[in-house]
Amino acid sequence: MATAFADIEPVSPEAGSAQDQTESKVTQTSSQPEQGAKGGAPAAPAWNMQAVVSKYGKAFLAPLLGIVAFLALWAVLAPQVDTSLGALPGPVEVAGQGVALYDEWQASNEAKAEFYAAQDARIAAGTQAMAFDYAGPPTFLDQVFTSLKTVALGFVLATLFAVPIGLAAGLSPMFNAAINPLVQIMKPVSPLAWLPIVTMVVSATITSADPMLAKSFVISAVVVMLCSLWPTLINTAVGTASIDKDLLNVGRVLKLGWFAKLTRLVLPSALPYIFTGMRLSLGVGWMVLIAAEMLAQNPGLGKFVWDEFQNGSSQSLARIMFAVIVIGLIGFLLDRIMMAVEKFASRNRTV
Structure with a gap:
């Protein structure tokens, strides 16, 4: 009768004695730390340096060493590069301009608060009839927030256009x-090619003297949308087209409506592709935004870089380099x- 266990071959006496000797050595080796512990000797540490380096090296040590090496190389080579504005700024000079930009933001906030406090006092005293907005120039942090709002609007518009079109393209080979x-x-x-067309269309569409959104802001957002929607559209179409046909057949058997089919079968299956496309679109939109803000003169990081380039002061190059670092970090x-x-x-995807 067949059994679930393999046949065990007979062991010779010589092999048995060798096995007993090996087991006795292993027993002695395993009992040595216990004897040392009982005798009061210090026990060996449970970890070793090689395991720690292999675990945390790639995550922390290697990136840190790479950044330190880059900063050291930058500090050594920067003074050797001469430009029309002087030597190329090093890490210390760039960091100093970052601190200066933050101080300018704080000073602007204080001046803005004083302006509104004085205006409220004049209105309360009856010497001023109406309130005015603070007209000070935007600071670096203000332009950072403006760029974030612009790319957010462009990204949302791109997603609203790209995802439905990609779903339709993935479900319909003819479309x-x-x-x-x-x-x-x-x-x-x-x-750069989209910008003149978008500028003319938006200028012809927004004719109000006081629109809800500034024309330059809308122009930059629309340019971001037109340049960033394609990765989301393509990835959504590919993810939708790669759905298992058996799932669609099950939907037909269960006589699911188009909305139930879309929400229960298509979207959960294509979700990883859709988010991959959205990540790519957001990266493309952030890159496109700087060029769009430069040409549309919409307040933002692109306009900040362009204004500093046109300024041509001794601090402009360090400020531009600090803005480049901030753009990369964002x-x-x-x-x-x-x-x-x-x-x-x-996390709750069921397909």
Whole structure:
């Protein structure tokens, strides 16, 4: 009768004695730390340096060493590069301008508070009939927040357009074939080419003397939308088209409506693709935004960089380099935020 265990071969006496000797050595070796502990000798540590380095090296030590090496190389090579504004600023000079920009923001807030306090006093005393807005120049932090609002509006508009079109293209091969040439033609168009067209259209559309949103703000947001919607559209179409056909057949058998089919089958399956496209779109939009703000003269990081370049003072180059670092850090944080949103949205995905 067959059994579930393998046949065990007989062991010779010589092999048995060798095995007994090996077991006795292992027993002696394993009992040595216990004897040392009983005898009062210090026990060996439970960890070793190699395990710690292998665990935390890639996550913390290697990036830290890379940043330190980059800063050291920058500090050594920067004084050797001469420009029309003097030597290239090093890390210390750039950090100093970052502190100066923060001080300017604090001083601007104090001046703004004093302006409104004095205005309220004049209105209460009856010497001023109406209130006016503070007309001081925007500071660096103010322009950072303006850029974030601009890219947020452009990203939301791009997502609202790209996701429905991508879902339709993924579910309908005929619709996909119809829009594919347009997508391939429009996708590589530069924001510099879109900007004149968008400017004329927005200027003709917004004719109010006091619009709810400034024209320059709308122009920058629309340019960001036109340049950043393509990764989301393409990834959504690919994710929708790659859904298991058996799921769709189950939907037909259960006679699910189009909305139930979309929310219970299509979207959960295509969600990783959609979020990958949204992450790419957000990165593209943040890059496009700087060029759009430069040309549209919308207050933001792009305009800040352009104004400092036109200023040409001895501090301009350090301020531009600080703005470049801030742009990179914000792009990194935006990508991490999208990763966190993707994890949160996918935690209850059932398909």
